[in-house]
Amino acid sequence: MKKYVFLTLISLFALAFTLDKGGYEVGDKASDFSLKNVDGKMVSLASYEDAKGYIVVFTCNSCPYSVAYEDRIIALHEQYADKGYPVIAINPNDEEKSPKDSYDLMKVRAKEKNFPFAYVYDETQSITKSYGATNTPHVYVLDKDRTVKYIGAIDNNTRDASAADKKYVEDAVDALIKSKEVPTKKTKAIGCTIKWAS
Amino acid sequence: MSRKFLSILLFILIISTGSLAQSNKVKVIKVPEMVKLTKAKDDQVKVINYWATWCKPCIKELPYFVQAAKHYPNVEFIFISLDFADQTKRVNSFAQKKELTVGELYLIDDLDYNSWIDKISPEWSGAIPATMIINGDQKKFYEQEFHEGELTKIIEETLNNN
Numbered sequence: 001m002k003k004y005v006f007l008t009l010i011s012l013f014a015l016a017f018t019l020d021k022g023g024y025e026v027g028d029k030a031s032d033f034s035l036k037n038v039d040g041k042m043v044s045l046a047s048y049e050d051a052k053g054y055i056v057v058f059t060c061n062s063c064p065y066s067v068a069y070e071d072r073i074i075a076l077h078e079q080y081a082d083k084g085y086p087v088i089a090i091n092p093n094d095e096e097k098s099p100k101d102s103y104d105l106m107k108v109r110a111k112e113k114n115f116p117f118a119y120v121y122d123e124t125q126s127i128t129k130s131y132g133a134t135n136t137p138h139v140y141v142l143d144k145d146r147t148v149k150y151i152g153a154i155d156n157n158t159r160d161a162s163a164a165d166k167k168y169v170e171d172a173v174d175a176l177i178k179s180k181e182v183p184t185k186k187t188k189a190i191g192c193t194i195k196w197a198s
Numbered sequence: 199m200s201r202k203f204l205s206i207l208l209f210i211l212i213i214s215t216g217s218l219a220q221s222n223k224v225k226v227i228k229v230p231e232m233v234k235l236t237k238a239k240d241d242q243v244k245v246i247n248y249w250a251t252w253c254k255p256c257i258k259e260l261p262y263f264v265q266a267a268k269h270y271p272n273v274e275f276i277f278i279s280l281d282f283a284d285q286t287k288r289v290n291s292f293a294q295k296k297e298l299t300v301g302e303l304y305l306i307d308d309l310d311y312n313s314w315i316d317k318i319s320p321e322w323s324g325a326i327p328a329t330m331i332i333n334g335d336q337k338k339f340y341e342q343e344f345h346e347g348e349l350t351k352i353i354e355e356t357l358n359n360n
Contacts (some may be wrong), residue, residue, distance in 0.1 A: 062253040134341075137324035156310045159282055187312040190280050193255060193325040193343070
């Protein structure tokens with residue numbers, strides 16, 4: 001009998017371990033990183049000396065939903081970088097699984113769209129794993145201490161920015177600027193899966 | 199028979215064949231109907247696949263669903279497209295080509311994703327491909343791409359538990 005109890009406990013433990021997908025929840029402290037930007041330089045959150053917070057966006061070249069949001073990601077950076085909240089875009093996809101998301105093609109896309117923000121490559125996917133990003137685009141708004149304040153979508157209309165009536169990331173950053181509580185802390189949206197290396 | 203009667207008859211015939219042909223086409227639905235699709239009767243097994251024409255891994259796994267739909271006639275296969283509502287033409291031609299017509303075809307017309315993803319499954323992050331397998335009141339959610347043999351293995355296990 002004792003043996004069965006023990007085995008049950010072991011399998012429950014294993015199950016709990018598998019179910020726990022990891023990743024940050026709102027309130028957790030996010031880790032910094034050092035990832036290669038499209039200009040060849042390494043970028044970390046600490047390198048933004050005047051930052052009051054960060055808009056970290058997991059996005060890529062290949063996902064149509066990421067492409068649909070590109071102009072809105074540029075607009076976020078233009079609206080908030082001067083106020084101390086820069087966008088840092090991270091490509092989480094394995095280039096073998098998703099050749100369009102290679103570092104070389106990131107450089108091409110950044111040039112085409114004239115990205116005003118850092119577009120860095122999480123080649124080992126370890127930052128993506130520790131943040132717990134599941135799809136693209138997937139946003140994490142952090143405060144100055146890298147505490148996670150918002151996780152989720154940019155707004156509530158992928159197709160048409162002008163038709164979106166909930167602008168989750170803007171609302172979150174506006175709240176941080178005013179030292180207020182972020183109104184919506186977590187959202188979900190349809191997007192492309194992260195292309196994990198096998 | 200009067201000419202008028204004949205033309206009415208002809209009219210009815212055209213309308214009914216038209217609707218027959220349409221039964222294989224994608225039906226645009228709203229959230230309440232999509233949620234209703236996730237309910238099943240006691241002994242019923244349903245496989246619901248959430249996909250889109252723009253989603254590469256979705257397109258890669260769809261043939262396994264079509265094969266399984268042919269192999270398990272008692273299992274209900276439902277394909278819910280997440281393409282935009284004005285893209286039914288593209289969805290229909292894709293569905294014909296890939297034989298998705300072996301199952302039921304829907305397209306969800308609601309872009310306010312955060313308002314309904316949890317109603318389908320709290321386990322769903324919103325990434326696609328995603329699949330739900332329903333056995334009576336039991337539901338299992340798979341946020342993944344299925345590879346050869348994986349889907350049939352799960353369906354077999356579900357049917358054995360039935």
